[in-house]
Structure formats: C-alpha cells, structure tokens
Amino acid sequence: MVEATGLVAVLERLEAGREAALGRLMEFLRIPSISTDPAHRGDVRRAAEWLCGELAGLGFEARVHDTPGHPMVVARSAGGGTRPLLFYGHYDVQPVDPLDLWNRPPFDPAIEEGATGPVIRARGAADDKGQLMTFVEAFRAWKEVHGALPPDLILLFEGEEESGSPSLQPFLRAHADELRASLAMICDTSLYSDGRPAITTQLRGLVGEEVVVRGADRDLHSGSFGGLAANPIMVLAQALGALKDRNGRITLPGFYDGVEDLSDTLRQDWQALGFDAAEFLGRVGLKAPIGEQGRAPLDMVWNQPTAEINGIAGGYAGDGFKTVLPAEARAKVSFRLTGRQDPAAIRAAFRDHVRRFVPADCKVEFHEHGGSMASVMDVSDPAFAMARRALGEEWGREAAYIGAGGSIPVAGDFKLILGMDSMLIGFGRDDDRIHSPNEKYDVESFVKGARSWARILAALR
Template sequence: MNTDKQLDRVLQAADDGLPAALDRLMDFLRIPSISTDPAHAGDVQDAARWLRDELAGLGFDAQVQQTTGHPMVTATSQPGAARDLLFYGHYDVQPVDPLDLWDSPPFEPRIEDLPDGAVIRGRGAADDKGQLMTFVEACRAWKSVHGTLPPGLKLLFEGEEESGSPSLRPFLRDHADALRASLALICDTGMYSDGRPAITTQLRGLVGEEIIIDAADRDLHSGSFGGLAANPVQVLVDILSTIKDDTGRITLPGFYDGVPELTNALRADWDSLGFDAGEFLSRVGLKQPVGETGRSGLEMIWARPTFEINGIAGGYAGDGFKTVLPAKAVAKISFRLTGDQDPDQIRAAFRDRVQSMLPADCRVTFHAHGGSPASRMNIDDPAFAVAKSALTEEWGREAAFIGAGGSIPIAGDFQQILGMDSMLIGFGRDDDRIHSPNEKYDVESFRRGTRSWIRVLAALT
C-alpha cells in the first residue's frame, strides 16, 4: 500500500534527482532519431538501444524488438498491481528543416532561461522524448524509495510515430497477449491552453481523399470553347459547394449516423474552461468563428465532425494571365469524424455525391489518403477520476477532461486491437513549437510531469 508519507518521499526523490534526470534527457536528445530519413536509420537504432539500456538499468525486463521498419522498445516490471497498465510513447523525432531557422543546433540540446522560466531546447524535447522520460524518471524515483519498480507495468516505445507508424498495427496484433492491459497511458498530448492539467478523453477520426476530374484532352482557349465545353474546375467547385449547407451542416446522406451529443457533465466541464473562440482565432490573424450554427467553439473543434477543402488546383496559376479552360482539376479534402462514424461509409457517401453530379464529358479518379475512426474513452472507469484528482493535487488547479480536434491513431489501435481504453496525459504547452524550428519543453513541465506520473502510479497500482 502507498501511504502519504511514502508518496511524499518519492516526490522528493524526483525533485532531488532533477539535475541528473535533465542530464539523461540531454543525452537522449543528442541522438538524431529522425524516422522519416533513411540516412538516420542507424540513429533510430541507437535511440532504441539507449532507451532499452536505461530501462534495463532500472530493473525492467527490456528489449529492442526489430520490425520491418524501425524497432519497438518493450519493457515490463514485476506483476502484482491492482491493475496492469501499458505506457506508450515514441522516441523518433521530426526532421529539422529548415535548419537556418534554428537559433541553436537542433541536436545540441541546452537549458535556456526565459522570462517565464527555464526551457529545454532541442528537437524531440516536447515531442516526445521529454514527455516519455517523465514517466521513466517517475519509475526511477519510485524505485529509489520503494526498492522496486511500480508493479504491473508494460512499456511500449515506438520508433515510427513521425513516419506514419507502418509497423505498429502488425506489431500490436503479433504481440497482443503480451501487451494487453487494463488501461493504456499515452503521453503524446499536452495541457489545456491556459496551462491547467488535462486528460484527453476523445479524439476525432479522419478520412482523407484526393479527387481528380478530367475533361478535354488539353487546356482549351476560353474564347473558342468557353460556355460550350465542360470546365472541370467549375465542375469540382460546384460539387464541393454542396457538401455543406448554409448552417454549416454536412449534407451527405447518413453523415451524422453515430455522432453523439455531449453529456451534460462533459458540457459543464468544457464550459468551465472559459474558451473564447474569438481570442483563439486572433492568434492566427482571424476573429470571426464559422461552423455549425448553435454549437460552441470547443464543441466544434473537439466533438463535431467537419468537412474541409485542404487544397485545390487546376488551370493556369502562374504570373500574368492565361485565358484557358483547364483540362484537369484536383482537390484534396478531409473529414474529421466523431463518435461512431464509419470512415468507409463516409468515403463512399462522398464518392457517390461526386459521381452523381459529374457531367457526361468528365471523368473522375479518387485516391484515398487514410481513414480512421474517432476514439472515445470510457470516463466512467474509476481510474479517470483518480488520475484527474492526482493531477489536480500536483498542479494546484482543477484538472479537466478535454477533447482533441486532431487524431492520435494509437488510441484507436489500442481499442480495436487490444480492446482497452487509453488515458492521454501530457504536459506540453501550446508554444512548444513541436514539428517546428526551436522546439522546446518547459523544465517545469518535465519536473511536474514526473511528479504527476508518480501520483497517478501511486493511485492506480
């Protein structure tokens, strides 16, 4: 049993060990484990081995497991917990381009003092090596006091998250029995925008599609053919303009099948966050919210499905002017999904709409670009309330259950393949510049993140 006195000792151990923990993180950040670049395949292997050695040194049974791509690192502690837990993170990082926008070399990490506090500067500091190491350091502090690691832990660290995770689903299927637990913990998220701790409990899914409409066998002179020949750009925009009505609702048949309304409890939780849609938009030079009539800002970005045109091209777009009817038009579109929406059904409904409106002289080609369902966690599981209380205690601010407008496919993979929900807890900030030059992670996020995991482990194991 974990007593308050023991918990205090573990928290103190984490604080006392912070300088050494930062040194270890710096060593980890120096490894340029860029998974998308074949030139760094050896560095990804080095990062996997570094992580395995750290975990083995702590007493985990740790392995580097090779895949057809980059390796997975797995580790387990001794059994005996009230409930076993699977912790997931990734050790690969994004490319660093454009290099000339970095203020310091991306793989020469350093601690930088800023007016609001010290930060860790370097590629991977926030996404995801710094976040991953908060959990590892929590386990280190735990062992220094208890003499053993927290029981019932399974760790899975991926080396391909930044390159689409091509090996992950096969690995989960092949090792399902060994990886399955009562709950997954995922650290690849952040805090709410005002700095309060948060647990992400729902993620939107995604359908991506490219549409190519062809008409004449060449670009045509608009003086000779305008008004008579089919214009594929006009055809394309006419079709796309029918996907949403003037209230912002999507018009595809059956589109809203499986889309739930917010519960009163979750709506109240989100209302308490004080989200200001106008202020949020002002950060990117906008001020006027658009979207579904009658929906709140957070509801629209976390809990409602969307249709977006991500890119469109056709005809002449160079300098000067060229009066042509283009022979081809291309658009890239995406849907964000919520609830139980079926990605295959949404894709089929969209293609049916396009084909039903296509003139006889036009041809259409479709290319699918990914499809994954939304993920919703069962927050009736008592672990969620326990973890929320633990985060509140550590940060001195009421933790919140939040949504995420984007997709984190691993959460859905855990549900579909391993049959378990995930608790997504991270300590990143909105200004961490992940995927961009000058990435950083607050030292306070690293310190309190470690302490937060200690509290969560004490409550759950």
C-alpha cells in the same frame, strides 16, 4: 493506493535527482532519430537501443523488436499488481527543416530562458522525448525509493509515429497477448491552454481523400471552348462547394450517423473552461467563428465532425494570365470524425457526392489517405477520477477533462486491437513549436510531469 509516506519519498527523490534527469534527457535529445529520413535510420535504432538500455538498467525486462520499418521498444516489470497498465510514447522525431530558422543546432539541446521560465530547446524536446522521459523518471524514482518497480507495467515506445506508424497495427496484432492491459497511458498531449492539467477523453477520427477530375485530353483555349466544354475546376468547385449548406451543416447523406451529443457532465466541464473563441482565433489573425449555427465553440472544435478542403490545384496559376480550361483539377479533402462515425461509410458518401457532379465525358478518380475512427474514453472507470485528483494535487488546479480536435490514431488502435481505453495525459504547451523550428519543452513541464506520473502511479497501485 500507495501510502502517503511512500509517495512523499518518491517526490523528494525526483526533486533531488532533477539535474541528473535533465542530463539524461539531454543525452537522449542529442540522437537525431528522424524516422522519415532514410539517412537517419541508424540514428533511430541508436535511440531505441539507448532507451532499451535505460529501461533494462532500471530493472525492466526490455527488448528492441525489429519491424519492417523502425524498431519498437517493449519493456515490462514483474507481475503481482492489481491492474496492468500500458505506457505508450514515441522516440522518433520530425525533420528539422528549415534549418536556418533554428536559433541553435536542433540536436544540440540546451536550457534557455523562455517567456515564463527555463525551457529545454531541441528537436523532440516536447514531441515526444521529453514527455516520454517523464514516465521513465517517475519509474526510476519509484525504484530507488521502494527497491522495486511498480508491478505489471508494460511499456511500448514506438519509432515510427512521425512517419505514420506503418508497423504499429501489425505489431499490436502480433504481440496482443503481451501488450494487453486494463488501461493505456499516452503522454503525447498537452496541458489546457491556460496551463491547467488536462486529461483528454476523446479524440476525433480522420478520413483523408484526394480527388482528381479530368476532362479534355489537353488544356483548352477558353475563347474557343468556353461554355461548351467541361471545365474540371468548375466541376470540382461545384462538388466541394456543395459539401455544406448555408448553416454550415455537412450535406453528405448519412454523414451524422453515429455522432453523439455531449453528456451533461462533459458539457458543464467544458463550459467551466471559459473558452474564448475570439481570443483563440485572434492568435492567428482571425476573429469571427464560423461553422454550424447554434453550436458552442468547443463543441465544434472537439465534439462535432468537420469537412475541410486542405488543398486545391488545376489550370494556370503562374505570373500573368492564361485563359485556359484546364485538362484536370485536383483537391485534398479531410473529414474529422466523432462518436461512432464509420470512416468507410464517410469515404463512400463523399465519392458518391462528387460523382453526381461529374459530367459524362469527364473522369474522376480518388486516392485514399488514411482513415480512423474517433476515440471516446469511458470516464466512469474510477482510474480517471483518481488520476484527475492526482494531477490536481501536483498542479494546484483541478484537472480538466478535455477533447481534442486532432487525431491520435494509436488510441483507436489500442481500443480496436487490444480492447482497452486510453488515458491521454501530457504536459506540453501551446507555444512548444512542435514540428517547427526552435521546438522547446518547459523545464516545469518535465519536472512536474514526472511528479504527476508518480502521483498517478501511487493512486492506481
């Protein structure tokens, strides 16, 4: 652990350099690095080169690596440390549509007064350029105080996260020896909803499926064929409706294989968060929780698997009325996975389930839309307790161990390919409007985020 006087000096340097750090972030945010839009391919590369230049200027050995898609930026400090750490973030951003809902140009960043203090308003401010730069500014202050970067740091900054990371797994496999560390730090997460710092210790996996049921070779008149001919919408609706029983439990055979109950420690931690399901649902105009009976709300949101219908289509849905039996019906279905559930097994069970409802003269086809296992971190690693204390010292509140209902596939990739756990610590807030118009990142999150990483570095050195 770095002695207290050294840490104080780093924190003081961060405070003195606040305006300069905000200026660098503004420069970064002006680059429209939209990875999903081919028109911005050059901008994505420009953002990678800007980032590489910043890191090289700090003394990292930094390089822009080409991939079949957008570049990866990899940097590392000199060796000699006791524990190599990998830091991951992404520098690409979401598209800005609809542009007319923005209050200012999305790539003309500015500091504005928000509901609880000043905010940085721009696309990518919270997801993920502002978060990524909390790493960089902590490293910068450390170098300025100590004359050298912390040893054994590996940085991996991706340019395709917002477009599905198609190059990430091949890149990890090809560069595994140079990227492997004892622990990965991922900054693409948030504070808990009440503003306390948080370490995400588990993420749900994901299986996505599109199913299409086809019947007759054309839409049929329901008066002539109704009751005799197969109706693909009815077939599909029956299959989807049978995915859950009356108690909200998912009916696929073997679905719960690998699902693990919470440890007593995590259960107590989550209970202490005081999560109010009615208040949470009230933010979106609902009030009554549903789901498997007998489960605590946070258990359902973070630790239990789900089956959800994300979209369904077929037949006539325009103005007026058209009495037809449609020729086809389709739906998109997703499963969030926990514990050691196997995405391939879940996908096969779902397909077998649907086929049982399809009549002999109908056809069904399936289209795969990704699959990843859940990620559960080993919090017995002393680094987690050290980081938790460091966050508490900065924010004045004990950091919470939380789960996440969503999926961050890179954490699973690090586990599968590089054999290491991840510590997910970010400083976003629920109202940051990521992926939406008027995205923002609190100045407090940026400033205290950098200070938090300085404290964590000091604790782990």
